[in-house]
Amino acid sequence: METPPLADVIINSFDGYSGEVRKAARFVLDNPRDVALLSMREQARRAGVQPSTMLRLARQLGFEGYDPVRDAYANAMRNPATSFERKARDQQRLQNLGGNQALAAKIVASVTRQLEALSAAEQLVRLTDAATLLARARRVYCLGLRASHPIAWQLNYILSLVGDKSVLLDDIANTGSDRIRFAGKDDVLFAVTVMPYTQLTLDIVDYAHKKGVPVVALTDSPVSPLAKRATITIATTTESPSFYHTMTPAFVLAEILAVLVAGQGENETLEALRQVDSYHASLGTHAATRPHPIATPSKEVQ
Missing domain, CATH: 3.40.50.10490 (Glucose-6-phosphate isomerase like protein; domain 1)
Incomplete structure (x- = not known):
């Protein structure tokens, strides 16, 4: 999935978020497919925060509710980026935000979750x-x-x-x-x-x-x-x-x-x-x- 435009806003504003909102923001950045497909309450549960925290994040992004956040990611899923160059730009944003080790850890964590899901x-x-x-x-x-x-x-x-x-x-x-x-x-x-x-x-x-x-x-x-x-x-x-x-x-x-x-x-x-x-x-x-x-x-x- 190509990262929706609001991801840039999240990354640029990340340091100014409170601790709980940072958890919600990191979940949104790391799990774009889940943002598109899961309810706000389920996303909050997986992020380890209250549903109200997801709503606070949405409001800090300029929305009245959380549905527009989900809609942005759903639209990105319906019109996915297949260009390596575009996806490389998204990777570079994450790499610049957290560093090489953080990116490596994200990749390992992502694959681990995917492998765990195979036992459903x-x-x-x-x-x-x-x-x-x-x-x-x-x-x-x-x-x-x-x-x-x-x-x-x-x-x-x-x-x-x-x-x-x-x-x-x-x-x-x-x-x-x-x-x-x-x-x-x-x-x-x-x-x-x-x-x-x-x-x-x-x-x-x-x-x-x-x-x-x-x-x-x-x-x-x-x-x-x-x-x-x-x-x-x-x-x-x-x-x-x-x-x-x-x-x-x-x-x-x-x-x-x-x-x-x-x-x-x-x-x-x-x-x-x-x-x-x-x-x-x-x-x-x-x-x-x-x-x-x-x-x-x-x-x-x-």
């Missing part, structure tokens, strides 16, 4: 439903381009350890996605893209959807362009205090999804993993010992 009951239901769909599929086609590529690759790699039904739609010469033409109703397409959405990903998903291929979508919103084509949508936020949207929650979701699928294979999974262990042992794939001994502290010369 409705999220776990979607994960287990998606895992069951993938486990029953004849083949699982994995699609993730640009920043989403490592997520699709990780799911494909874990599934490749327990069988041979996973197909990664990525290759040199822009031919990797051609294999989706072999997919049918007994297969599943696992697709990942977040804002700014990759057009080729959406085009491939459209093609598969028209062929009747079920789609498991991992994206950043239940109303994203990818979600509209999906049989099951798993959504997580990518919002970050930095200029670069975080992919960490999506990566974790893909990893969880893959191991849930593997766990449903029971004895077949165990046998496949035994073969993997044997294969790598015969090739010496993994280092058996440290390449260099750990240095021991030298004894003081008496």
